Amino acid sequence: MTDPEKAEVSRPTSGSIADIRYGFHLLKQNPLVIFGFAISIASLFIAAFANFIVDPNAWKHTDLSFRLCWNNPAINWGLVNIFNCGAQIYPLGTDSYGRDVLQMIILGIPLDVQIAIEIVTSAVIVGVVFGGIAAYAGGVVDEIILRITDIFLAIPGILLAIVLLVILGRSFGILTLAVAITWWPTYLRLMRSQVLGEKEKPYVESLKAMGAGPSRILFRHIVPNSIYPIFVQATLDIGGVILTVSALTFLGFTPNPLIPELGNLANDGIRYIFTAPWLIIFSGLTILIISLGFNLLGDGIRDVFDPRLRR
């Protein structure tokens, strides 16, 4: 921890390269951010290489004679009727289809991380484009776009996603769409407030004088200058999106209950909560760790890059 007064003296002007480097310097000193960064990188690594760590077809091999068994001597659940699965050690037990829970969790991480990144990316794109247009055009366009976001903000995201999944069918594509539809208003509002401040700056005036068209001014100049709070918010949201997605698959909105996905595994686990508690405990713990990692990282970044909170 640096002395806050010294930091104040050496603080560069806001927005410059030196400012960003100073920000990273502050980030490096916060142990929680380092921790979050490590978890995020680890989960992205597992997401990228899961198919090399575990046989990608392992989830298809169901064997009901090995269902819900536990023989890892490290944990004693203290339950009466635990089925022992014989010689081969399953470190996290087996699920109700007789598959290794550890393998299923590793195979499940890529799907969740991929869906979360897709959702955040599409929500950011929609929010940035329409938020930028709303703020730059102003007037009626602004009013119409804002009223449309009001409609989406009036329903809890998970409820809207459930209705969409019921109507459009249960698939991971629809799931991505349904959750993305509930997340874009946040980015739209953030982008709109950013552009509102940015468009009054002198360089926009001089661009107009040079004859640049509105779409060029907005997307080539204003948007790149005002987008970094959106990225911070996006990092902060990945954890929340993973929670929403897994909550939906936990509620049973999945195309196939056999597919290894963390919410799916938890859905299997809640049925056997008092006979095989390891199922829900470890699948939920994985979701908690991944989402905590991204939240710690995003929270630290926001604290450092928000000049109002920085000392």
Next chain:
Amino acid sequence: MDESRLAAEEWLVKLYEYAIRRLILMVFVLFMLSLVVFYLTRGLLPPTSALSSYITPRMNDTAKLAVAQSLGVATSSCPSFTDFTRSTPGCVVPLWQQYFTWLRNVISGNWGYTLLPGISGTETTWNVFFSRFPYTAELAIAGAALTILIAIPFGIVSATHNNKLPDHVSRVISLGGYSVPQFWFGALAQILFVLYIRVNGLGFLPANGALATNCGICISDPGLVSQITGVPVLDGILSGNPSYLWDALVALALPSVTLAITSIGALTRIVRSSMMEVLRQDYILLARSKGLKDRVVIYRHALRNALLPAITISGLLTALLLGGAIVIEIVFSWPGVGNASLIAADVLDINFLELYVLVTALIIVATNLVVDLLYAKMDPRIRY
């Protein structure tokens, strides 16, 4: 003196104008939302899905057609039910006309019949929904109360001990609460209290249900208490039956803590950042330099201003709680509307889903309006 009174009156007039503008906007948002919900449920699904809660397999086609016509889905010139199911041109009423028929029914309180199994084949959607709604409301209010009681002290301590141990502890707890899957926390609580912490061989707290009889410390016989409001805790107070009240509270304990866990994380962060901003203001420095005690500066001078932004997120809080309630109700088998909505989703009971979405939206929009007006009343600096 006169001038300031005039200014105050002018401000009040502006506040009323603002309130009326917001009220019109609220009606508009609800109207648009009903359009979206109607299009999603009736426009994207085949026209026969609107009939599902009215027709039985034993009905003949003439009777089915009569039902479709009375609901305003089939035209009166439609020759047969098969033509209707095949959507022959001129047989299905245009969607916008269906919408106005539906809207008229809905505004007059006629939400049709529900398909929900196990309740009754002839119950109206409205009755089924509002017989279950008190349980959800009870859960959400208990969750909100817990959130406020825990998050505000946490946020204050976190801001006043910025970057010291209490701040780090509170940061980890609030971020942990924000990152924990609610179904996992609920399941873990059940496993702990039912499997491992036991009294007289029974689970210490009930695993599920609003009024379970299987817990070790429950004392009353739920069948003996007359339902007045449908909310167990409120019924316990109104009927003057302390043992019933105790049981209702015991059953509420785990679900409400699980529900509150996410919003505690969110609210703590907001209280912390707004408190930190207020503590840096000049008037706090002035108060400190007058020699006032830290306690007085924090609780008398800073807290009142710091809590204002926290109040505005009550709208967000209600959305979080009502949305989270679905997962909690499933995990704890709570007999509320969220639990029923999943059954409704399975059997494609669109009447129930429509009512659920629109009632939830009405609650959230109305809360936002009330909060914004309260905010204007409490903070005289705000002008409209």
